[in-house]
Amino acid sequence: MEIDLRGVRIIKGALGLAAQEALLEDVRAIARAAPMVQPTTPGGRKMSVRMTAAGAFGWVSDASGYRYAERHPEGHAWPPIPPALLALWNAYCPSARAPECCLINFYGEGARMGLHQDCDEADFTQPVLSVSLGDDGMFRVGSVTKGGKTASHWMQSGDIAVLGGEARLVHHGVDRIRFGSSRLLPKGGRINVTMRVVT
16 A cells, blocks of 8 residues: 655555565664664764664764765775665666665664755755664654644554655654564664665
């Protein structure tokens, strides 16, 4: 089933349990090669999510600002994007260029992500694809400009969201998670895997 959430395409149940479990192992392998970090905003505040990445670039945040970087904060290169994730990109974004960054966010109990735009990329004609794993997350979508009406939807494990076209630059975020709501991660938590073109 597909849902249109203010222009964002949401594919409910895109991944069955076996595919989710396989993708979780890919995510764990990425995290072993590039350990998760808890970024700091340019203002010095610790973000509530932990992050890592795969591909040619990772997204980093510190006192120097928000940006894409070719190396992990510890200095080593990011691991490659797993084939299963590339297959999802090709299936749901068939006319797009190959993704150059696969950002992985882990939401523990109480974690959230405020409304923001994905606007650090160079080519806004290219979509952003997001895969939800683990606990349910309240996904909120606004407009391209700040303020105004928003719409929300509970993203569940195995759901996919695609931000493209006129919705490529909408403000979006995760208000909260239902900690412990998924059997994929028995200890609780939500993983959001987001692929995008950077250059």
